[in-house]
Amino acid sequence: MSGAPPPSTVPFPMADSPSDVPSRTRSAARGPGTGAAFSPLYRQIKELIVQSLDRGEWKPGEAIPSEFDLAARFQVSQGTVRKAIDEMAAEHLLLRRQGKGTFVATHHEARVRYRFLRLAPDEGVPQRAESRIVECRRLRAPADVVRTLDLRAGETAVTIRRLLSFAGVPTVVDDIWLPGSAFRGLTAELLARYRGPLYGLFESEFGVSMVRADEKLRAVRAEAEAAGLLGVAPGDPLLQVDRVSYTYGDRPMEMRRGLYLTDHYHYRNSLN
Numbered sequence: 001m002s003g004a005p006p007p008s009t010v011p012f013p014m015a016d017s018p019s020d021v022p023s024r025t026r027s028a029a030r031g032p033g034t035g036a037a038f039s040p041l042y043r044q045i046k047e048l049i050v051q052s053l054d055r056g057e058w059k060p061g062e063a064i065p066s067e068f069d070l071a072a073r074f075q076v077s078q079g080t081v082r083k084a085i086d087e088m089a090a091e092h093l094l095l096r097r098q099g100k101g102t103f104v105a106t107h108h109e110a111r112v113r114y115r116f117l118r119l120a121p122d123e124g125v126p127q128r129a130e131s132r133i134v135e136c137r138r139l140r141a142p143a144d145v146v147r148t149l150d151l152r153a154g155e156t157a158v159t160i161r162r163l164l165s166f167a168g169v170p171t172v173v174d175d176i177w178l179p180g181s182a183f184r185g186l187t188a189e190l191l192a193r194y195r196g197p198l199y200g201l202f203e204s205e206f207g208v209s210m211v212r213a214d215e216k217l218r219a220v221r222a223e224a225e226a227a228g229l230l231g232v233a234p235g236d237p238l239l240q241v242d243r244v245s246y247t248y249g250d251r252p253m254e255m256r257r258g259l260y261l262t263d264h265y266h267y268r269n270s271l272n
Helices: 022-029 041-055 068-076 078-091 143-148 186-194 198-206 223-231
Strands: 094-097 103-104 117-122 129-140 156-166 171-181 210-222 237-247 251-260 265-267
Touching: 041 068, 041 078, 068 078, 078 094, 129 186, 143 251, 171 223, 186 198
Parallel strands: none
Antiparallel strands: 094 103, 117 265, 129 156, 156 171, 171 251, 210 237, 237 251
16 A cells, blocks of 8 residues: 555534535445435544545554544544544554554554454463465456455455464364455465464555454364364364455455364354
């Protein structure tokens, strides 16, 4: 996302009612098919901040301007900016650091690194995941990948198979699909040299931040190849986790199928 155009100042009135907000901003805040639905002012400010993140104005791990400076930039109250930032922090798009400011969330940050990996041990504390790349190839995207990642027919995709182990025990087989155009230069050699979180590599090398994901879970029986990698017998039960990960603007950037061995682990989630 290098070479992004410089930020422009977007004028906003000090307003609390829909009629006081510029019409072009109201239009920009509407999603497809929302008609004349009105978005609260703080949500419009949030959307403008997200657009700046998407353009790469502030990189992962960098501080964003203060609430005072953002309020001046958008010509709204600091309270409106604070409400927008609070919501973005709750969604893990931003991280607040006491006495230091607000920073763009990064998968290199310890608090965020494994937030999409919900596997936890039945006993003891979580162990650091050990990753081994089994293969990385570039090929024509299959039809289901084209649909899920919103690619053009015949477009190239990158597929990665990796094995995650905990305390030396193979536990997860991941099959990952990525848009080839966004991940030019992603090779098995690069993955073999890299030692950090995979989503951190996507940020640092390709300018792609995964900010949210949708998952579907089901119980399956292990097929021969996955069984061999996980050290179980074909037909043994596994948890299958299908994930689609999105970058800013709700653009799908990753399709992943994980096969989880749950003899000593469980899938955890928090419902609010």
